Amino acid sequence: MSVTRLTREDVARLVDEYQLLSELIASLQAQLTLVNDSIEELKTALEGLKSLDAEAERYIHIGAGVYLKASVEKAEILTPLGASYYAFLDKQNAERILNERLEELNNVKSNLESNLAKLSERAAQVRDILERLGVVS
Numbered sequence: 001m002s003v004t005r006l007t008r009e010d011v012a013r014l015v016d017e018y019q020l021l022s023e024l025i026a027s028l029q030a031q032l033t034l035v036n037d038s039i040e041e042l043k044t045a046l047e048g049l050k051s052l053d054a055e056a057e058r059y060i061h062i063g064a065g066v067y068l069k070a071s072v073e074k075a076e077i078l079t080p081l082g083a084s085y086y087a088f089l090d091k092q093n094a095e096r097i098l099n100e101r102l103e104e105l106n107n108v109k110s111n112l113e114s115n116l117a118k119l120s121e122r123a124a125q126v127r128d129i130l131e132r133l134g135v136v137s
Contacts (some may be wrong), residue, residue, distance in 0.1 A: 014129060018123060025119050032116065035108055035109050035112060037107065046095060046099070049094055050095070052072060054070065057070070073089065075088070077089050
């Protein structure tokens with residue numbers, strides 16, 4: 001697309017495209033933040049499970065900055081399965097489920113990052129054209 005041959009309609013379409021790309025980029029960045037937070041939460045849960053030894057006393061976070069001193073005799077872990085379903089699982093199966101979820105989220109993260117890079121590249125191209133036209137600064 002030659003800059004000298006652009007019609008007003010072409011410029012309007014480019015402006016609309018740039019605005020849409022900016023909105024999509026912001027949305028993907030927000031999704032990426034949520035995925036990163038979920039990944040960190042899963043890693044923390046996995047570390048907690050790995051440090052779980054029978055007969056050891058520990059402080060368990062019960063919410064709002066409150067901790068409960070407890071000892072674990074037999075580890076039955078209430079594990080989210082999805083769709084608001086939970087199950088009591090042994091340590092090995094709980095770790096397996098959390099690792100599977102972590103792998104899924106890492107795949108989602110990679111896809112989001114890839115899409116974000118493509119959209120950002122296109123947005124930069126459109127912005128460059130609009131800057132040369134003096135439409136944006």
